[in-house]
Amino acid sequence: xxxxxxxxxxxxxxKVQFAPRGSGLWSNSKGVVRAVDGVSLTLQRGETLGLxxxxxxxxxxxxRAVLGLVGAASGSVxxxxxxxxxxxxxxxxxxxxxxxxxxxxxxxxxxxxxxxxDLVAEPFKIHLRLEGVVLQxxxxxxxxxxxxxxxxxxxxxxxLSGGQRQRVGIxxxxxxxxxxxxxxxxxxxxxLSIQAQIINLLQDLxxxxxxxxxxxxxxxxxxxxxxxxxxVMYLGKIVEMATRDRIFEEARHPYxxxxxxxxxxxxxxxxxxxxxxxxxxxxxxxxxxxxxxNFCTRCGSKGEVENxxxxxxxxxxxxxxxxxxxxxxxxxxxxxx
Amino acid sequence: xxxxxxxxxxxxxxxxxxxxxxxLTPEGLVHAVNGVDFDVARGESLAIxxxxxxxxxxxxxxxxxxxxxxxxxxxxxxxxxxxxNLLALDDRKLSEVRGSRIGFVFxxxxxxxxxVLTIGRQISEVIERHLNIKGGEAKKRAxxxxxxxxxxxxxxxxxxxPLQLSGGMRQRAMIAMALAGEPExxxxxxxxxxxxxxxxxxxxxxxLQLRDDLGMxxxxxxxxxxxxxxxxxxxxVMYAGRIVESAxxxxxxxxxxxxxxxxxxxxVPDLRAERLSRLATIxxxxxxxxxxxxxxxxxxxxxxxxxxxxxxxPVTTSISSSHWIACTPAAKEIEVAERQGDx
Numbered sequence: 033x034x035x036x037x038x039x040x041x042x043x044x045x046x047k048v049q050f051a052p053r054g055s056g057l058w059s060n061s062k063g064v065v066r067a068v069d070g071v072s073l074t075l076q077r078g079e080t081l082g083l084x085x086x087x088x089x090x091x092x093x094x095x096r097a098v099l100g101l102v103g104a105a106s107g108s109v110x111x112x113x114x115x116x117x118x119x120x121x122x123x124x125x126x127x128x129x130x131x132x133x134x135x136x137x138x139x140x141x142x143x144x145x146x147x148x149x150d151l152v153a154e155p156f157k158i159h160l161r162l163e164g165v166v167l168q169x170x171x172x173x174x175x176x177x178x179x180x181x182x183x184x185x186x187x188x189x190x191x192l193s194g195g196q197r198q199r200v201g202i203x204x205x206x207x208x209x210x211x212x213x214x215x216x217x218x219x220x221x222x223x224l225s226i227q228a229q230i231i232n233l234l235q236d237l238x239x240x241x242x243x244x245x246x247x248x249x250x251x252x253x254x255x256x257x258x259x260x261x262x263x264v265m266y267l268g269k270i271v272e273m274a275t276r277d278r279i280f281e282e283a284r285h286p287y288x289x290x291x292x293x294x295x296x297x298x299x300x301x302x303x304x305x306x307x308x309x310x311x312x313x314x315x316x317x318x319x320x321x322x323x324x325x326n327f328c329t330r331c332g333s334k335g336e337v338e339n340x341x342x343x344x345x346x347x348x349x350x351x352x353x354x355x356x357x358x359x360x361x362x363x364x365x366x367x368x369x
Numbered sequence: 370x371x372x373x374x375x376x377x378x379x380x381x382x383x384x385x386x387x388x389x390x391x392x393l394t395p396e397g398l399v400h401a402v403n404g405v406d407f408d409v410a411r412g413e414s415l416a417i418x419x420x421x422x423x424x425x426x427x428x429x430x431x432x433x434x435x436x437x438x439x440x441x442x443x444x445x446x447x448x449x450x451x452x453x454n455l456l457a458l459d460d461r462k463l464s465e466v467r468g469s470r471i472g473f474v475f476x477x478x479x480x481x482x483x484x485v486l487t488i489g490r491q492i493s494e495v496i497e498r499h500l501n502i503k504g505g506e507a508k509k510r511a512x513x514x515x516x517x518x519x520x521x522x523x524x525x526x527x528x529x530x531p532l533q534l535s536g537g538m539r540q541r542a543m544i545a546m547a548l549a550g551e552p553e554x555x556x557x558x559x560x561x562x563x564x565x566x567x568x569x570x571x572x573x574x575x576x577l578q579l580r581d582d583l584g585m586x587x588x589x590x591x592x593x594x595x596x597x598x599x600x601x602x603x604x605x606v607m608y609a610g611r612i613v614e615s616a617x618x619x620x621x622x623x624x625x626x627x628x629x630x631x632x633x634x635x636x637v638p639d640l641r642a643e644r645l646s647r648l649a650t651i652x653x654x655x656x657x658x659x660x661x662x663x664x665x666x667x668x669x670x671x672x673x674x675x676x677x678x679x680x681x682x683p684v685t686t687s688i689s690s691s692h693w694i695a696c697t698p699a700a701k702e703i704e705v706a707e708r709q710g711d712x
Contacts, residue, residue, distance in 0.1 A: 086565035194421075195654060224633055225651035227636070228649065228650040231638075232648055252566075254638055256638060257648060294567045294570040296570075296596045298594040298634060298639070300601075301623075314565075
């Protein structure tokens with residue numbers, strides 16, 4: 033297989049589509065759901081790319097495609113020089129230990145009949161065929177790595193707190209020394225005081241193990257805390273991608289700006305002086321997205337684009353173009369300049 | 370002028386004292402709410418904030434008979450809504466209070482709406498039952514309420530079933546249903562938690578505007594300190610079934626005193642912080658409500674605890690007319706500072 037660039041992960045014009053429910057021989061429904069609709073991105077070793085957007089924007093599906101859990105309709109996913117989208121199932125299985133998933137609901141992902149220690153030992157036993165003292169030492173070390181008290185090893189998942197369960201989930205993900213963790217909302221089911229513990233743990237692990245994270249979340253505060261770069265998705269497409277500081281300080285896309293202003297800030301003074309940049313309505317269905325720009329049904333800048341630039345947002349789709357160092361935006365406001 | 374600045378002088382619409390809720394389970398007795406006091410004034414927004422298991426939802430629901438008893442045991446000194454002691458009412462009377470004098474909005478509207486009745490029918494039922502308005506007039510009012518909660522195609526939505534609507538629309542319909550009985554008090558339990566942030570912002574704006582238009586009081590139950598900052602006049606922070614700090618929103622966020630409140634506020638990632646620093650954390654986790662510590666429930670996680678905190682439940686101490694805490698060391702520190710100030 034060909035080697036590509038130096039990036040650990042490279043996604044190129046990826047499309048993932050789902051047939052609508054009730055489709056088949058006797059169905060006349062047409063709307064294929066374009067969950068991921070032409071996404072390109074790269075992720076370097078040791079880097080964290082935050083992937084944000086509202087529910088249904090395709091961020092989790094993109095994560096699943098990177099793991100090879102859903103097939104691509106077109107485009108490609110390259111991992112460390114190997115094209116995952118061109119692999120057989122057997123080849124995917126061979127490379128999968130290097131890409132691991134951390135779930136939102138660690139409890140649901142853990143076998144309820146197994147004790148914490150056995151859950152952490154499982155990947156060592158199955159993939160590395162470890163046993164005896166060597167196995168026990170590796171499990172002990174992993175408990176220490178993720179900050180779990182060894183005494184908790186006897187407990188079943190339901191006897192652990194949400195934060196402890198998430199630590200077990202992270203320990204399992206790390207057991208095979210992966211290069212990339214796809215973290216899908218890893219803190220959104222946790223209480224605030226525990227969320228901070230898990231974010232700090234993920235940052236420490238990244239420093240120690242030089243992990244790369246594809247960090248999927250809807251909480252922009254969390255994403256800012258952990259990301260080097262951020263991609264904002266809307267209806268299956270990336271509408272803006274930039275370094276963390278540029279996204280949070282110099283967002284250009286009207287959707288990113290509106291999303292940022294909608295984030296509640298824990299300060300009443302701020303809340304009374306900063307309104308959010310209103311965005312009416314809700315996300316359209318991904319089975320019938322608007323013809324032109326995906327965001328045109330909710331955009332506050334549409335009038336400006338149409339009057340000043342004479343571009344019809346309803347009909348013409350904007351391209352993702354560079355507006356600065358590592359900063360890309362897909363909006364006619366910038367493509368015309 | 371917002372009610373935020375003069376809420377303290379207003380007479381209480383709801384006054385709750387010494388509320389306890391326990392659940393008798395096969396595993397043991399769960400102490401969910403352990404002596405809660407709060408007031409809500411007319412037109413005021415009170416937020417009750419806490420993490421999961423803190424008892425915030427149970428406390429509000431127990432007042433109006435929405436916690437089944439048994440297995441729950443509910444007792445308290447009093448819970449008076451405008452002269453009516455809710456704790457002394459039987460189930461039938463409580464069900465009259467619900468909907469007419471106290472409205473509810475839940476996190477998940479799907480579990481609160483009837484899936485086989487249209488939205489319009491469900492709202493007009495509330496109007497018929499509580500306002501004694503029948504037939505066509507009730508139907509017309511139901512559609513009017515949908516307009517008021519910002520639904521543009523209100524007639525279409527009135528004819529829809531809950532599953533045909535988006536999450537944001539369902540929450541708006543739920544709010545219309547809660548308001549249709551024209552309650553004096555609206556209790557909203559995590560009403561925006563299941564929604565995306567842009568829809569959340571719309572719903573918060575809507576609730577505040579309706580509160581001002583209708584002059585009702587609002588009790589907003591949430592784990593989200595960010596959302597609460599934008600809507601509350603006063604905030605009560607709950608931990609392990611007790612309110613540990615209660616203050617105006619400005620004081621609570623600007624001058625938090627209880628170590629738990631301080632810990633919570635500093636563990637929120639701040640979008641405005643210029644330099645990113647490591648997040649502050651609170652060590653450990655919340656205590657098991659079946660085996661609460663004998664003294665202060667926060668003692669095992671507290672950074673300023675003293676010997677006596679372990680054995681003695683802290684008493685509440687006033688810091689100002691509208692700000693109180695339940696923390697022995699913090700209260701002592703403030704007392705010392707005041708004495709030094711006097712000298």
